[in-house]
Amino acid sequence: MRTAINKKRIVLYAVCAFFFCLAGVFQAVDSSLPDFWHALFALLAHTILISLVVAWGVSLIHRMVRKDLRAYFLMVAVLILFFLVVRMIRYGLTRDTDALSRYLWYAYYVPQMFIPPTILLAAFSIESKKGKPLAKAWYLLYIPAVILFLLIFTNDAHEWAFALNFENGFSYEHRTVFYIALAWEIAVTFTSLIVLILKCGISACRRKTWIPVTVFIVCVAVSAVCFLTDTPAFKIPELLCFTCIVMIESCIAIGLIPSNDEYENYFYRSAYSAVITDENLSVIYDSEKSISTDKNLLGRAAKSPVMIDENTRLSAEKIHGGYAFRIEDLSKINEINAALSETNERLSEENYIIEAENELKEQKAQIAEQNKLYAKMDEVTCEELKRLDALLSDMYRKTQLNSTEYIDKMRFACILAAYIKRRSNLVMLAEKQENIDVGELSLAIKESLGFLSLTGAECTFDCAVSGKIYDKTAGVFYDFFEACIANYEGLPSAVIVRLSKRGDHLVLRIECDNKTEEISEKIKSKFEEYNVTIQTDDEEVYYSLTLPEGGAV
Template sequence: MQNSKKNLLLFAGLLIFAGILHIIEHTIHDISALGDPHYEAVTLFFCLEFVIYTLLIIFWIQSVYTRLLPSRARSYMIVVAVFMIFYLILRVYKYRIAGVDAGIRLSWYAYYIPMTVIPAMFLMVCICIHRGAAKPKVDERLFIIPAAALSGIIITNDLHHLVFVPEPGLDNFIGKSGTYTYGIPFYLAYAWIILAVISGVILLIKTFGLRQKRRLLYLVGILVIWLILTQLHTLKKYVEFTPPYESPEIYIFTALAIFEFAIRQRLIPYNENYAGFFESLPMTVMITDEDYNPVYQSAVSLKLGSDVLAEALETPIYPIPDGRLSGRKIRGGYTFWIEDESDIRHANEELNEANELLEGENTLIEYENNQKEENAYLRLHHHIYHEIAQEMYPYQKRIESLLNEAVPGTKEFKDIVAEVSVLNAFVKRKTNMLLMASEHETISVNELLIAVSESGRYLEFVGIKTSVDQSGSNEDYPSDTIIAIYDTFQQLIEQLIGEATMLLISFSEEGLRLSTDTTIKLDTENAPLPIEIEQQDDILLITIKAVPMQKHHKCVTTATQTKPSEQLKRKGGE
């Protein structure tokens, strides 16, 4: 179904593209009519149109040959399509190849061969569709006789001038308008064309049935488009403009559209003994119409309600134990099938039992080992976590106090939440540093810059746009020094909230350097580290000195650090 839609869109797209090429071709030709200096460009567009139309017809022939089973209707359709290509070739010969009057005139006469034969074959196809798979009758093929007779009279017009009567004394008779008159056979030919086409359309409507008005609208739509294009082509005689298609293309692709309508509406059968095929299938399969009524089903039938089938279209269900029912939309209805999953279920049950047994044994062994290591790990680290909790407790209380003061909807709510965000970032990053200090003697400057960067992101919520130069030193400093620098940084930025709008941060050999646009006097009396402050105009330059600190945080030995990591690895595996 999806490929069918894609092919239809591609076909229509190329057809529209050819119509655009036709307009461009005639526009260039009209502009350059005097001497035709752009003859090559006009010829190129003309040939591109011919190639596109020919390829579309060949594609349709291949599609019909693939989709339809061998039948009279398929054979007639292919013959019609061949005559359509012949029709297009004649036009190419007349306008781009023929160089003498006789060649132009004979190609003009030859136009009427496909013009009379195609309607006859169209009527024969419609008769085949109306009769169905009945045996061919002689009267069906008799319609080719008037087409052959009329085309024979027209092609031999030079012998009798009964169809096209040239003006007396005309030397170069090539079919120019106003140089000839029409004879009775000409009107008979057009009467035959109109009668054959109308008869074929009436047979199609009669075969399809007037009750299915909604689907008949497709056929009506095709005829309406044909009428519009025909009127546009006629209108160019009175209004100066270029229609997208000439008469040959209008008639050719209208006929193809009607044939395609008949195929897609299943007026031409293209399946054979599907009932017997389905009954011989060893699996449980069924095809239904759009009302979920079975059309074809295997020997093991599915006796399920329409609600169950509709549910299976959305997601596979299990109407019977170990029976997985699935469904899919197809053209004209749905297909359903059941897959037996009993073998899969039994294999899964055995595998689960084996896994449970192995997991039970492994769990007991690992539990004994982990319990011993966990007890040692908890004893060694409990005091470290307790110290971290005590050190971060004042900040947690501040956050709790600020949140208690925050009232949603008030003017101060946003400012309080922004300040809480800054404190949360500090608590998070300092906690990480304290954990690192418990396991390492030193901490990299990069870790400090990462912490400062995160604090800087949240400072933007309180109105301080922060930029951090993270291309500083990769040198490691004692853990307590890095933590003290971060503590000092936090004390300073809390004083800058509401007083500054910009903050630049970098790290040098001296320490952490801050530049901000404020003139306030900072309180550095209780700062953990020495601070150097310099005011330059409106810019305040601050340097937090990276000096050694007295060790405050205990570090667990390397031997004890491996145990928790191994334990976590085992837990992750479980």
């Protein structure tokens, strides 16, 4: 395939060289022919040269991969085309002695002055990153070109480029500006070639750099021979212009200038399974890995993607002049989707397990909190629980039902049970908040007094405090109250309980008639770390507990 393409390129170059030489032959002989044949041969020569340049410009559009390089070389093609058109107008429509003819001749140097710096800019842009324009300072290369062209275009005023002679027809001699311009063209063009060679990073291309160098030297030599012999076949301007074309083509051929003229081969060798069709869905190009498809299937795919099987999809894209169809292998995507689905199922199971574990941990935490709460309840009520258990056991074993002793013990058991219930309630409230309402303590004392009144005791409670109180303070007050009144052997017959505030302290005062020395000693021993006072008179005993106000408001 590669050999066939190279042969095709060589044949194309040979055909172009043949027509270029044919145009030279026409120009060489037309001056000696009769007027009709002279005009015909001149027209054919101009047509051939212009056609070659137009064909070359069109080929650049298809071959240049980068837009910036395409723009530079298309500018070169346009300038050469401008030269050929101006040259044709000059020789076909004007005479040498006309001023218009001279200025058309001067216009030849527009392409000659501007093509070399354009090629040099293209050479510098090859190294720049794709899409990044050249620095604007590089465009200063056009300044010498502008100056030289202006000097040539105003030659009638100073004759620094050409010495004009209108005697016996029209003739001229080259002067300093012309030689400077010629040297400028050759030097900048050769510099462009050197820059292309130096900036080439591909070793295979660098080994072939002798080709464009040889082509350049040969073209310069041919131009020099034609200039010295003053041959009518080719003039210096057109030789220099076509020297640029030949040099650019040689650089493209060996890869110094990036291009692509093997699109069909690249498409065939590509890793994609694709076909390109015309508007009638007839296959024009196909890749090596493409599969056979009928027009019905292509017609359906042109409207929307079609699934050939579960792992293959045919999609289409509208392009200029037809459609591009591609076969998409979805097997890997399906495998990934299947793996993702399996992973999602596994994750769902794991999430369910994690949720169950979290729920179990939460339940364990709740149970632990409950156990902790029950432990605190048991800690503060264990003494009363033991007393209640002993009392009930004794009643079960020794006491007869409906006896006075049984009823008295049952009433005392109710007092103990009320304390256990209310004290446990204070512990639970303390778990939720550090300060509890004084009303909770009041309710606890009232309930205990209510059961005490069943024994025939006269009970009175007065609370002169409101707001919040520390949970520990409430518990100590209730424990103190219970220690004072809940004594089976010394139940009071009358009790007055008062909770009041004295300065920054709270005072619980209990007045009753159970003044036994044993009870007093027991209370002092149990609450020795607190401010407890016990006062007695002939009939009454006064128990008093004073604590810091703390949370009371």
